[in-house]
Amino acid sequence: MTQARASGHTLTEASENYLKAIYHLRAASTDGRVATSVLAEYLAVAPASVTGMLQKLAAESPALVDYAPRRGVALSALGEKVALEVIRHHRLIELYLFEALGYPWDEVHAEAERLEHVISEAFEDRVAAMLGDPEYDPHGQPIPRKDGTCPEPVGVPLSTLAPGRSGRVARVADDRAALLRYLASVGIVPGARVEVVEQAPFGGPMHVRVGDDAERPPLALGAQVTDEVFVDVGD
Amino acid sequence: MTQARASGHTLTEASENYLKAIYHLRAASTDGRVATSVLAEYLAVAPASVTGMLQKLAAESPALVDYAPRRGVALSALGEKVALEVIRHHRLIELYLFEALGYPWDEVHAEAERLEHVISEAFEDRVAAMLGDPEYDPHGQPIPRKDGTCPEPVGVPLSTLAPGRSGRVARVADDRAALLRYLASVGIVPGARVEVVEQAPFGGPMHVRVGDDAERPPLALGAQVTDEVFVDVGD
DNA sequence: GCCGGTAATTAGCCGCAACTAAATCGCCAT
């Protein structure tokens, strides 16, 4: 189904997902451009599919993306706004499912992934009002505002903390249910206290104490985890 | 997006809509079969599209529909069960939007039409529980139960009432926003009192008094309205 | 300056669900 966004654009669900993906991936890029192969990997589609989709998107909505063959794709200011609208939907829905419907932490993402494309502006507004115009979702991720601005993402990656440093979990990546279930099972949820005990060299595990119980043995976490958990440092 | 239903079937959104449409239209049919042209009209697609879709549906899911060329289509018991699952989603969502999110009466249908195809079993269950396993939606339409049974639709068409009879509005057709807005504007909502004053002959208007105010002049309603409003007779 | 490998694009295809135009079926009336 195709959906009219507040910014006045009418996009297919697939196009919205591409914009969202570009937005997320561009953070890890130096120049704001995202390679087709990276996008293909992230969206779990063939590279050729991405090329085709970007060509169509660039032809039909040149105001949203800047695509140049073999140079990847970048979002325009307007494209970023549309991506933020979709992400706003996603995170509002996540928080709503969590708060109002009592969904478990690790299930909200999958449901929101489908709902984000079909809810109306009115639905968005009512949910936002009901939740008191929240700034952060259940994983601690910032919820973009209606005006296109976005609250600051808080925290630094756990992987950057030196041994001995500690803090509170500010946010965790929200897009892998298995990771979320694991994090929840070991107590790594927003607000939880973490302390770095030791960092093994050469990409080895980081040993982290979770919670206030000094008796509990530290956990050994790989980089895949410590890069996705963000911490507010403050001993 | 294709969706797995509780009955174990995986259907496209379009297929779900066809099953739902057949279910609704079959009531007005003597033998339970629905003509392709009727389906085409209802779904606002070309007759040839319906033929094509029914052929595919019958080929891929023979357990759901009984389609014979030039003889229309009927639902099997299982097909009816799947249709009822979709309608359950639809009406639960309508009631939820109305009760929990304060949606106006005439807007719930359009939003539910999109949401019904994408919510999970878990969402359905939580919403149903939150609403206290309701039996009727905001328009008075029965909400099918999880087990595939359905509460009795209550009331008789207003058009069948003789002058002098009165009763309370039990339910109204829910699928045309303009009609719903009109009905709401004249006070014809579930629970409202209506009294037939006069029925003009030869398909002429029915004059109906709405509400308890005997001073208010009666409304003149056409058959398009009086066939879609159902009344609990009493008094 | 060329050579090779990797990334990206092109070319051609598929399934879905719609469409139009043309053929055909069935039935009713003559």
Next chain:
DNA sequence: ATGGCGATTTAGTTGCGGCTAATTACCGGC
């Protein structure tokens, strides 16, 4: 019994968003 008409189906096309296989462009190394 047959002619015609309306309902239905067939045939062929479209746009979307994927796919694979084959080709091309770029980049670093020699």
